[in-house]
Amino acid sequence: MRTQVAIIGGGPAGLLLSQLLHQQGIDSVLLERQSRAYVLARIRAGVIETGAVELLREAGVGERMDREGLVHEGIYLATSNRGFRIDFKQLTGGTVMVYGQTELTFDLYQARDAMGGTMFHEVDQVRIHDADTDKPRVSFRHEGRDLSIDCDFVAGCDGFHGVSRKSIPDSVLREFERVYPFGWLGVLSKTPPVSDELIYASHERGFALCSMRNPNLSRYYLQVPLEHTVEQWSDDDFWQELRRRIPHDAAESLVSGISIEKSIAPLRSFVAEPMRWGRLFLCGDAAHIVPPTGAKGLNLAASDVYYLWRALCRHYEEGDDQGIETYSATALSRIWKAERFSWSMTRLLHRFPDQSSFDLRMQQAELEYLETSVAAQTSLAENYIGLPY
Ligand code: RFL
Ligand code: PHB
Numbered sequence: 001m002r003t004q005v006a007i008i009g010g011g012p013a014g015l016l017l018s019q020l021l022h023q024q025g026i027d028s029v030l031l032e033r034q035s036r037a038y039v040l041a042r043i044r045a046g047v048i049e050t051g052a053v054e055l056l057r058e059a060g061v062g063e064r065m066d067r068e069g070l071v072h073e074g075i076y077l078a079t080s081n082r083g084f085r086i087d088f089k090q091l092t093g094g095t096v097m098v099y100g101q102t103e104l105t106f107d108l109y110q111a112r113d114a115m116g117g118t119m120f121h122e123v124d125q126v127r128i129h130d131a132d133t134d135k136p137r138v139s140f141r142h143e144g145r146d147l148s149i150d151c152d153f154v155a156g157c158d159g160f161h162g163v164s165r166k167s168i169p170d171s172v173l174r175e176f177e178r179v180y181p182f183g184w185l186g187v188l189s190k191t192p193p194v195s196d197e198l199i200y201a202s203h204e205r206g207f208a209l210c211s212m213r214n215p216n217l218s219r220y221y222l223q224v225p226l227e228h229t230v231e232q233w234s235d236d237d238f239w240q241e242l243r244r245r246i247p248h249d250a251a252e253s254l255v256s257g258i259s260i261e262k263s264i265a266p267l268r269s270f271v272a273e274p275m276r277w278g279r280l281f282l283c284g285d286a287a288h289i290v291p292p293t294g295a296k297g298l299n300l301a302a303s304d305v306y307y308l309w310r311a312l313c314r315h316y317e318e319g320d321d322q323g324i325e326t327y328s329a330t331a332l333s334r335i336w337k338a339e340r341f342s343w344s345m346t347r348l349l350h351r352f353p354d355q356s357s358f359d360l361r362m363q364q365a366e367l368e369y370l371e372t373s374v375a376a377q378t379s380l381a382e383n384y385i386g387l388p389y
Contacts, residue, residue, distance in 0.1 A: 003029040005312065006138040006151040008126055009158030010039055010119060012101060013284030013301040015108035017155055019059045020309045022115050026316055029149055030119040031126055031140055036109065043188055043261050045101040046211050046219055047295035049386030052302035053097045061107045068214065069099035077370065078201040081247045084371045091378045094385035100213045101298055128154055128167040132278035155308060159285040168277040180267035180291060180346060181353050184221045187238055188261040193218045194254045201246045202349045202367065208245035223350050226266060235259050267291040269343050271335060274328040281308050281327060288335050293349060294342035299386055304331050306389050334387060341383040
């Protein structure tokens with residue numbers, strides 16, 4: 001088999017890249033380890049930045065998002081049972097879109113199907129060969145057969161646990177990491193959201209987040225110790241704890257119900273440099289992870305895809321490899337700023353096991369500063385809605 005771009009991973013990064021390339025007449029083959037049903041059942045991100053919203057429209061997958069997505073002009077930050085609002089629209093002119101990653105992935109699959117995109121699901125033993133030459137190749141196993149793709153480029157969109165990053169020699173790759181001493185317990189429930197905007201709550205018992213997917217589907221999170229398991233959190237325990245951590249008025253109006261999904265995600269900051277080795281490019285979670293407090297993971301995957309898509313178009317349309325040469329540095333410059341923002345939001349809003357009384361006062365002072373300073377609020381708002389591409 002031969003293609004121009006072999007794409008490893010069928011999450012949002014891989015699907016969006018194949019869709020954008022197709023529209024410019026660039027051929028790709030996408031390999032995904034899981035079944036389509038599995039990929040479509042994963043509950044993940046919910047907040048999409050303006051830049052990513054525009055890219056999705058450009059990819060021709062914005063129609064349902066524009067119809068069903070919720071445009072949010074601000075968020076609430078809450079502390080000690082008081083809340084204050086960060087007004088994105090007023091401070092920056094920008095907004096974000098609340099639309100589930102699950103829905104977005106569904107829309108991307110539909111678009112790929114409609115265009116006859118080549119995708120292999122449930123592939124195994126994916127290996128990247130000769131990425132540092134002009135003739136890279138990807139081998140894999142599918143339905144009991146050994147197959148191979150000759151290609152011009154390989155896009156490693158296979159997430160944090162994929163093979164792409166591991167294919168870059170240790171002597172080339174540098175990794176930066178911070179693992180946080182807690183996780184997020186997430187619950188999805190068919191109940192109306194407690195607030196029309198997201199509430200990020202800092203509380204002495206730990207952080208809590210009230211989010212949503214649509215007017216009848218809520219998404220809530222609680223900071224929990226790393227050792228905790230989903231089994232030890234009954235629905236009743238979850239609602240009780242959430243009510244304790246959010247402001248009183250929200251706790252009183254919170255509608256609880258049966259959880260339709262419950263999971264615990266550990267929190268991590270991670271960056272791998274460089275994001276290109278010869279003709280292999282890393283994209284999205286394959287190269288970096290952010291703690292979810294800044295809602296940046298999916299959005300960084302989208303900006304990486306944007307830079308790679310433009311670089312490949314320049315290569316094929318103009319014979320100009322400048323974008324390919326600068327892909328890693330350009331993407332990393334935006335990534336590190338989002339890493340900083342996600343780390344600072346995490347540090348500001350969570351309780352850390354080893355926190356001193358001094359550290360606590362620093363958090364309180366920063367929250368008070370945010371509540372009263374337009375400059376501080378503007379900085380948070382411009383990072384939350386997303387820095388320009
Ligand atoms: P993905 O989505 O992990 O997709 C990678 C795909 O590659 C496949 N794969 C392989 N395929 C072939 N061969 C192999 N050897 C393979 N190994 C792996 C995997 O099966 C998978 O399908 O990475 P991608 O495309 O880079 O997208 C990244 C986003 O999914 C991720 O950053 C976000 O979900 C993070 N995230 C959030 N991001 C936001 O922007 N806003 C949010 O509000 C937000 N909330 C969240 C989140 C992530 C969460 N969890 C569970 C980690 C909330 C949570 C709880
Ligand atoms: C979500 O709705 O899943 C969500 C929203 C905001 C975040 C993280 C997750 O910061």
